[in-house]
Amino acid sequence: MLSDQGSGHAIGLRAIRSVFLAIDEGRTTALQQAVMDFWNLPSLDLLIEYANRTPAPDVSRLAQLVYSVAQHGDPVAQEVLKAEGEALAHLVRLLIRKLQTLQGDSTFVPQLAFAGSIMERVIPVREALIASLRKDFPSLQTRDGVVDPIEGALWRARDQQAFEARAHAIEQRSTESVDATTAQPA
Numbered sequence: 130m131l132s133d134q135g136s137g138h139a140i141g142l143r144a145i146r147s148v149f150l151a152i153d154e155g156r157t158t159a160l161q162q163a164v165m166d167f168w169n170l171p172s173l174d175l176l177i178e179y180a181n182r183t184p185a186p187d188v189s190r191l192a193q194l195v196y197s198v199a200q201h202g203d204p205v206a207q208e209v210l211k212a213e214g215e216a217l218a219h220l221v222r223l224l225i226r227k228l229q230t231l232q233g234d235s236t237f238v239p240q241l242a243f244a245g246s247i248m249e250r251v252i253p254v255r256e257a258l259i260a261s262l263r264k265d266f267p268s269l270q271t272r273d274g275v276v277d278p279i280e281g282a283l284w285r286a287r288d289q290q291a292f293e294a295r296a297h298a299i300e301q302r303s304t305e306s307v308d309a310t311t312a313q314p315a
Contacts (some may be wrong), residue, residue: 133310135217137247137292141188143179143209144195152206158205160198196251207253214257221262233299242272249275 133139139232144160151158161173168186179186199206221241229237239246241262248255262269 134220134311135213135247137189137192138215139216140195140209140251140254143213144191144206145188147205147209148176156205156303157253159201160195160206160209161295163194164191166284167191181279192247192251196253197251200214211252212253214254215256215261217257218261221258222265225262227267232295232297233302238266238268238270238271240270242276243274244276244278 145156145164148161148164150157164234165171165173165176167190168179169175170179180188195206195209199210225238228236229238241259243249243255259269259271
């Protein structure tokens with residue numbers, strides 16, 4: 130997968146990796162036993178074998194477990210959720226910067242809407258995403274809750290006309306700039 134940040138799969142995969150990193154660092158984490166219990170694995174060796182089997186286990190099923198362990202105060206589980214929110218924020222940050230370039234307005238920050246079960250139910254991912262983005266975009270506004278994909282499509286359709294007007298204005302400024310440059314005597 131090319132881009133899966135903040136997804137259930139990414140959370141599950143990072144959780145397993147973080148369990149083993151914690152072991153290597155000499156840190157204890159309730160996440161280790163929770164994952165082993167979830168998959169009914171009696172030993173760490175079997176967890177290694179199970180996690181590396183082909184076909185790979187559906188690690189996305191671990192997302193809710195990671196959230197639960199994080200809610201009980203496990204720092205490793207909390208770090209997993211925060212890291213995935215920040216990874217997703219990086220992609221959103223890139224998108225906002227591209228939109229600013231297209232708009233010709235370095236202060237443009239669109240309102241952020243969320244979709245999907247992770248954004249709805251795994252609040253620390255959403256909170257980490259917002260906190261990370263607000264470092265660069267303090268005026269960032271977010272919609273409460275999640276948007277139904279159908280509602281999002283309708284919103285996009287309504288906004289299309291405004292976008293086309295902004296794009297046309299940018300194109301006109303660019304054309305006028307080129308015309309002014311070529312009109313000057315040599």
